[in-house]
Amino acid sequence: MSRTNGVNTGLPNITDMPSFLIAVEQLEEELIVLNANINTISQLQERSLNNIGDNRVQSDLDSLVRETKAMAQGLRTRIKEMESLRSNSREGQIRKRRVEILKEKFLQAMQNYRQAEQRFQSAQKAQIERQVRTVKPSATNEEIQAIVNDTSNGQVFQQALMNSDQLGKAKTAYRNVQTRHEELLRITQTMAELTQMMNDMALMVEQDQEKIAQIEKNTAAVEADTEKALNETRKARTWAEKAREKRKMCFIISVIILLIIAIALAIVFGRPQKN
Structure with missing residues (x-):
């Protein structure tokens, strides 16, 4: 100095x-x-x-x-x-x-x-x-x-x-x-x-x-963008969960239908044939 x-x-x-x-x-x-x-x-x-x-x-x-x-x-x-x-x-x-x-x-x-x-x-x-x-x-x-x-x-x-x-x-x-x-x-x-x-x-x-003030403004903007992204993520997660539930329901329905078809076929083909 x-x-x-x-x-x-x-x-x-x-x-x-x-x-x-x-x-x-x-x-x-x-x-x-x-x-x-x-x-x-x-x-x-x-x-x-x-x-x-x-x-x-x-x-x-x-x-x-x-x-x-x-x-x-x-x-x-x-x-x-x-x-x-x-x-x-x-x-x-x-x-x-x-x-x-x-x-x-x-x-x-x-x-x-x-x-x-x-x-x-x-x-x-x-x-x-x-x-x-x-x-x-x-x-x-x-x-x-x-x-x-x-x-x-x-x-x-x-x-x-x-x-x-x-x-x-x-x-x-x-x-x-x-x-x-x-x-x-x-x-x-x-x-x-x-x-x-x-x-x-x-x-x-x-x-x-x-x-x-600019930093606070930028921080507020980042927080708003983050909150928006979180909301979008929550929505996406909700949609994904609903989609999984639908797929699960479709799978169960498919299984039930296949079981019904199998039972029906068993009944039809399991009857004794008349001469």
Whole structure:
């Protein structure tokens, strides 16, 4: 198994069952680390909200986000590789179930990560709104939404504060808003990547469900054909039994007829002849 920047990028030879189970354990351990990273990211995001000028917190957050996204992408790739090694044997069914569990855990982790990003996004927008109202209490909801959604490097914010009588606070607020806009852009990108990974994994789950549905459909068809064949066999057996009874009856009747003929002939030819 190869590793890049501490992240596994491939699977060992897992064609035999012991190697497969070892690989599953490794992925489960990495999923635990992934979830721990997500919790730490959430904590760092909360700290960054309250310490906007703390470069160390922001650096730690950016570094952990990069590491966690790379880990998630590696996990997704290796789970998909394991998915491709399934078979219809009993051992293959065990592999299939273990991979399904991995996919469910991965999806749950990505869902937790996306929820953390959504909370951070909402908090950043709320902070921007507070910054605006601090320097311009009369700002309308429309103005605030325009500033929150601004993609023009703060131009909307500058225009909104042109008539503010608190220029000192306005400059500080402008820098803070710019920083939060940059963070919002990073959040948007991260959420897009998480959504893509979740969609990929969800598609795999959906394809599995379609395969299962097809197998169940085929099984039902086989059962129906088997039942039909059994019914035909029962009918054939019944007809055969009736045919044997008829043959037996015909044989008995034939024997009786032959006996009657024999008795009649004996009587006729057994009488004394008159001279």
